[in-house]
Amino acid sequence: MSQLILSVSWRRNLKPIEQKFARLETEHAPGQEVCAIGVVDPTVMQGKPIPGVPVDFSHGDVNETAFAPTPGSFEIFAEGVRSGGEQAYTEYRGKAAIREVVADKLAAFTGRPVDAARELIITPGTQGALFLAVASTVTSGDKVAIVRPDYFANRKLVEYMEAEIAPVDMNYLETEGKAGIDLERLEDAFRGGAKTLLFSNPNNPVGVVYSANEINRIAELAQHYGATVIVDQLYSRLIYTGNTFTHLRCTDIDPDNLVTIMGPSKTESLSGYRLGVAFGSARIIERMERLQAIVSLRAPGYCQAVLRTWFDEPPGWMTDRIQQHQLIRDELIEILQACAGTSVRATEAGSYIFPRFPALRIERQEFIDLLRLQAAVIATPGTEFSPYCADSIRFNFSQNRGAAAEAMHRVVQLANRYRA
Amino acid sequence: MSQLILSVSWRRNLKPIEQKFARLETEHAPGQEVCAIGVVDPTVMQGKPIPGVPVDFSHGDVNETAFAPTPGSFEIFAEGVRSGGEQAYTEYRGKAAIREVVADKLAAFTGRPVDAARELIITPGTQGALFLAVASTVTSGDKVAIVRPDYFANRKLVEYMEAEIAPVDMNYLETEGKAGIDLERLEDAFRGGAKTLLFSNPNNPVGVVYSANEINRIAELAQHYGATVIVDQLYSRLIYTGNTFTHLRCTDIDPDNLVTIMGPSKTESLSGYRLGVAFGSARIIERMERLQAIVSLRAPGYCQAVLRTWFDEPPGWMTDRIQQHQLIRDELIEILQACAGTSVRATEAGSYIFPRFPALRIERQEFIDLLRLQAAVIATPGTEFSPYCADSIRFNFSQNRGAAAEAMHRVVQLANRYRA
Numbered sequence: 001m002s003q004l005i006l007s008v009s010w011r012r013n014l015k016p017i018e019q020k021f022a023r024l025e026t027e028h029a030p031g032q033e034v035c036a037i038g039v040v041d042p043t044v045m046q047g048k049p050i051p052g053v054p055v056d057f058s059h060g061d062v063n064e065t066a067f068a069p070t071p072g073s074f075e076i077f078a079e080g081v082r083s084g085g086e087q088a089y090t091e092y093r094g095k096a097a098i099r100e101v102v103a104d105k106l107a108a109f110t111g112r113p114v115d116a117a118r119e120l121i122i123t124p125g126t127q128g129a130l131f132l133a134v135a136s137t138v139t140s141g142d143k144v145a146i147v148r149p150d151y152f153a154n155r156k157l158v159e160y161m162e163a164e165i166a167p168v169d170m171n172y173l174e175t176e177g178k179a180g181i182d183l184e185r186l187e188d189a190f191r192g193g194a195k196t197l198l199f200s201n202p203n204n205p206v207g208v209v210y211s212a213n214e215i216n217r218i219a220e221l222a223q224h225y226g227a228t229v230i231v232d233q234l235y236s237r238l239i240y241t242g243n244t245f246t247h248l249r250c251t252d253i254d255p256d257n258l259v260t261i262m263g264p265s266k267t268e269s270l271s272g273y274r275l276g277v278a279f280g281s282a283r284i285i286e287r288m289e290r291l292q293a294i295v296s297l298r299a300p301g302y303c304q305a306v307l308r309t310w311f312d313e314p315p316g317w318m319t320d321r322i323q324q325h326q327l328i329r330d331e332l333i334e335i336l337q338a339c340a341g342t343s344v345r346a347t348e349a350g351s352y353i354f355p356r357f358p359a360l361r362i363e364r365q366e367f368i369d370l371l372r373l374q375a376a377v378i379a380t381p382g383t384e385f386s387p388y389c390a391d392s393i394r395f396n397f398s399q400n401r402g403a404a405a406e407a408m409h410r411v412v413q414l415a416n417r418y419r420a
Numbered sequence: 421m422s423q424l425i426l427s428v429s430w431r432r433n434l435k436p437i438e439q440k441f442a443r444l445e446t447e448h449a450p451g452q453e454v455c456a457i458g459v460v461d462p463t464v465m466q467g468k469p470i471p472g473v474p475v476d477f478s479h480g481d482v483n484e485t486a487f488a489p490t491p492g493s494f495e496i497f498a499e500g501v502r503s504g505g506e507q508a509y510t511e512y513r514g515k516a517a518i519r520e521v522v523a524d525k526l527a528a529f530t531g532r533p534v535d536a537a538r539e540l541i542i543t544p545g546t547q548g549a550l551f552l553a554v555a556s557t558v559t560s561g562d563k564v565a566i567v568r569p570d571y572f573a574n575r576k577l578v579e580y581m582e583a584e585i586a587p588v589d590m591n592y593l594e595t596e597g598k599a600g601i602d603l604e605r606l607e608d609a610f611r612g613g614a615k616t617l618l619f620s621n622p623n624n625p626v627g628v629v630y631s632a633n634e635i636n637r638i639a640e641l642a643q644h645y646g647a648t649v650i651v652d653q654l655y656s657r658l659i660y661t662g663n664t665f666t667h668l669r670c671t672d673i674d675p676d677n678l679v680t681i682m683g684p685s686k687t688e689s690l691s692g693y694r695l696g697v698a699f700g701s702a703r704i705i706e707r708m709e710r711l712q713a714i715v716s717l718r719a720p721g722y723c724q725a726v727l728r729t730w731f732d733e734p735p736g737w738m739t740d741r742i743q744q745h746q747l748i749r750d751e752l753i754e755i756l757q758a759c760a761g762t763s764v765r766a767t768e769a770g771s772y773i774f775p776r777f778p779a780l781r782i783e784r785q786e787f788i789d790l791l792r793l794q795a796a797v798i799a800t801p802g803t804e805f806s807p808y809c810a811d812s813i814r815f816n817f818s819q820n821r822g823a824a825a826e827a828m829h830r831v832v833q834l835a836n837r838y839r840a
Contacts, residue, residue: 017559017707024710026512032713063504074501081494081692084483088692092446124544124694127717139437140560153714160714272501272508274544274694274720287437290444293452294573294580297547300694300720 023159028365029152030058030380030394040369044362047374047417053400054376055407060351060398062269067321067398069269070309077273080305088301093289094122098307105311106279109237110247110260118282121289122299122307126234126263126276129288131157132295133230133259133278134198136287138163143194145186149354149385149392151204151232158198166194169388170203173343173356178211179203186218190225197222200232201248202239205354205385205394207347209239212246219251228257228284235350237318238267240326243348249280256281264310266351266398267321273303325351328397331405339412341419351398354382356391359420364390367418375410443579448785449572450478450800450814460789464782467794467837473820474796475827480771480818482689487741487818489689490729497693500725508721513709514542518727525731526699529657530667530680538702541709542719542727546654546683546696549708551577552715553650553679553698554618556707558583563614565606569774569805569812571624571652578618586614589808590623593763593776598631599623606638610645617642620652621668622659625774625805625814627767629659632666639671648677648704655770657738658687660746663768669700676701684730686771686818687741693723745771748817751825759832761839771818774802776811779840784810787838795830 014022026032060067080087087095096116103116114120123129130153138144140162146154148167158165166189171180179201186197197218201210210218222229231248239245249260263276276299278288292298329347336344341358360367364381371377371393382389393411397404434442446452475481482489500507507515516536523536534540543549550573558564560582566574568589578585586609591600599621606617617638621630630638642649651668659665669680683696696719698708712718749767756764761778780787784801791797802809813831817824 017557020559021556021707021710024707024714026710026713029512029713032511059505059509061505062508068504069501074498077501078494078498081489081497084488085479085481088482089479091452092449124716124720128715131715136441137437139440156714160711272721274716274718274723287441287444290441290446291580293446293449294444294576295548295551296544296694296716298694300544300723301692303694303720303723 020160020162024156028381028384030384040366040373044366045370045374049374049376050410050413052376052406052410053403055399055403056378057395057397057399057407058378058380059271060266060269060396061400062271066400067269069272070264070313071317073270073273073306073309076305076308077302080302087305090298090301090304092293092298093120093285094299095304098122098304102277102307102310103279106262106277109311110249112247112249114279115282119285120277120279121285121292122304123276123278123292124296124299125265125274126232126261127153128296128299129261129263129276129278130154130230130232132288132291133261133284134158134161135291136284137196137228137230142196143189143192145189145194145197147181147199147203148387149205149382149389151200152384154198166192170206172203172206172208172345178214179208181210181214183214183217183221187221190221190227194227196228196230198230200234202235202245202349204235204350205352205380205382206345207350207352207354208345209243209245209348212244215246215248216251219248219253222253222257226257229253230259230261232261234261234263234266236262238322238325238351239349240322240329240347245349256283259284264307268310268313270306273300273306275299275303275307324401325398328399328401328404329353331401332395332397332408335405335408335412339415342415351396353395353397354392357393357415360415360418361420362418367414368393370414370418371411375407375414377407377411440580440582444576448801448804450804460786460793464786465790465794469794469796470830470833472796472826472830473823475819475823476798477815477817477819477827478798478800479691480686480689480816481820482691486820487689489692490684490733491737493690493693493726493729496728497722497726500722507725510718510721510724512713512718513540513705514719515724518542518724522697522727522730523699526682526697529731530669532667532669534699535702539705540697540699541705541712542724543696543698543712544716544719545685545694546652546681547573548716548719549681549683549696549698550574550650550652552708552711553681553704554578554581555711556704557616557648557650562616563609563612565609565614565617567601567619567623569625569802569809571620572804574618586612590626592623592626592628592765598634599628601630601634603634603637603641607641610641610647614647616648616650618650620654622655622665622769624655624770625772625800625802626765627770627772627774628765629663629665629768632664635666635668636671639668639673642673642677646677649673650679650681652681654681654683654686656682658742658745658771659769660742660749660767665769676703679704684727688730688733690726693720693726695719695723695727744821745818748819748821748824749773751821752815752817752828755825755828755832759835762835771816773815773817774812777813777835780835780838781840782838787834788813790834790838791831795827795834797827797831
């Protein structure tokens with residue numbers, strides 16, 4: 001308690017800009033584990049490290065031994081470089097010829113037309129698209145509905161805009177056939193003045209897909225309350241057997257109040273090229289371009305060429321990729337279910353699994369540190385996604401299958417070692 | 421007058437976020453000319469188009485026939501792709517091994533050490549660095565000193581942060597041996613509460629270099645008033661014979677209050693890879709990384725590898741590149757000086773020339789449009805850089821020499837055709 005008071009009063013002495021950045025700390029963010037110093041109280045550590053191939057579950061493995069980038073992507077990049085200035089210097093929203101190709105593909109994929117000239121922007125990754133979409137929609141003091149748990153940057157983006165979060169919980173462990181979003185709470189948020197909803201579908205970190213009913217109800221509520229929706233569909237191409245994906249843009253929602261975000265960084269393993277897209281409301285896309293002009297100018301010019309491979313992978317390649325991920329999912333679920341007291345929902349889409357572990361006799365952050373030190377496993381703590389997910393850990397299983405399974409066995413061994 | 425009132429009252433009816441984005445319009449920004457519809461009143465247009473090779477002076481030409489990217493840059497990129505995940509997924513501030521190489525080069529170049537771990541961040545282009553530096557330093561309501569004329573995005577960045585601009589004029593046409601910044605006005609700005617100065621040296625659009633005296637006095641004033649300085653030194657490797665460049669970081673300024681920005685997009689023609697760096701104050705770099713985590717995650721991973729070529733060009737390559745630019749400068753200056761009533765200062769560094777043209781009998785924007793329609797020349801209106809530079813036009817002369825000279829002859833011909 002006294003520590004809490006101290007921490008609050010310490011924050012009160014900060015200048016406004018210092019307070020703003022204090023809320024953006026990235027120490028436990030995925031990809032930053034390399035910076036973690038990992039000092040664990042030696043009295044806490046028990047037993048010896050468990051040998052095995054290190055696995056970094058904080059992101060997918062794009063090496064040849066796991067899930068390599070789309071075939072031909074490098075060659076298309078090389079063509080872009082050879083074409084010179086016309087590919088290096090594009091319009092801020094991306095090269096027109098490439099936007100035309102991508103708009104057609106996205107229209108076919110989502111089932112609704114996309115105007116390449118007005119309704120699409122190419123961004124530096126989906127993170128770039130999320131930032132631009134939020135910054136083009138939300139201003140200081142606004143209320144924004146955010147799902148818990150959801151992608152860690154969503155909350156930070158709202159905080160960076162000095163807006164207020166209206167949290168909407170998702171009860172994913174006790175529901176079936178739907179994501180479990182609390183739709184009454186969402187209506188409360190809109191009724192309470194939230195003018196924007198930001199969420200990921202398929203959900204990151206849980207890997208659940210929103211049901212058609214949920215998506216239709218979200219559309220209905222947004223429509224009724226005149227809210228703007230930013231939906232991050234980054235994983236919408238990686239849907240496992242038995243699940244159906246509903247595109248929000250195919251509902252009755254006013255298309256002028258909707259931005260959909262996707263990109264080829266995950267399923268297609270093209271993250272090294274930093275590419276994303278946002279499509280939908282021409283009004284918001286126009287603002288996003290104005291902002292991109294001063295934030296990063298444009299998505300890397302030569303890299304934009306790689307979008308020509310998107311939705312144009314070799315026949316069977318995507319089906320095979322989905323099947324391979326599904327096999328890894330099945331194996332990891334089996335390993336986790338054998339760990340007494342662990343709750344886990346089988347991933348329906350994407351490459352995350354978000355098990356809730358049994359009570360431990362050590363702090364949750366210590367367990368994360370010990371996974372790294374004693375099991376050669378990097379994973380992302382649940383608190384990055386919701387304050388109520390301290391018992392959960394996110395694993396990106398887009399990895400070499402054998403290495404991932406062995407690593408998950410080590411995780412279970414350590415959970416048993418430190419069980420309360 | 422009534423139009424002004426209308427326009428103000430129209431803006432008053434906008435929502436706050438609409439007002440914010442109304443200030444960010446990009447219609448005349450460099451690189452966006454492709455979007456310009458270019459409807460010119462037919463009664464204004466006189467004579468026939470002048471035939472010639474089209475030249476886009478809004479940015480440099482990176483094709484083989486002009487100034488191609490650093491030799492070996494593509495091969496280094498290809499190596500980065502081959503190295504896989506370790507190059508695709510780097511720390512948000514950039515891959516540590518690359519930061520170490522770059523920090524050493526920047527220390528040698530600027531004459532002051534750079535700590536690769538704490539004092540350097542790799543960003544998506546220098547535009548990314550500028551945005552992150554400003555957003556990490558300035559909050560709503562702050563005052564920021566901005567030089568006029570200076571890089572067009574500086575003003576927009578301050579406006580986007582909802583901060584106030586304290587303008588400081590630069591009298592570049594009537595001074596010699598210095599940039600001509602009004603140092604008394606700068607002190608007024610600091611005295612009036614400006615806590616940040618943002619400027620480019622060498623100056624964009626004028627191509628002048630600040631004298632050692634000017635830089636030392638800027639340092640002294642910043643020090644005295646406790647101001648933070650963000651200096652964009654993007655063109656500091658392209659210095660012409662007879663000019664000396666002074667690095668602000670080599671003065672007595674408190675290094676904790678200084679961020680220097682550079683990148684390989686211009687002199688090295690690597691713009692297609694979207695790379696920039698900011699170095700200096702560890703405190704500000706730390707904030708910039710936190711912000712990058714939600715803005716674009718990181719500079720494109722594979723592209724970061726290309727920074728290994730920076731300051732490591734083949735022997736003689738950079739000297740030759742500077743000489744080639746100097747020859748083009750000399751030729752364009754000669755062409756412009758033959759145009760009665762045109763004032764131009766010879767570029768001292770970088771690849772911009774910013775002539776002030778004589779009075780015309782048509783609107784300045786009409787002249788810009790006619791350059792495109794009748795002379796196949798794209799250039800950037802002076803008003804992008806200062807409200808008082810309507811008579812000036814910025815030309816980036818990093819072009820094929822013959823094409824640039826012929827194009828400038830066409831510009832002069834049109835200036836004479838539409839002379840008042």
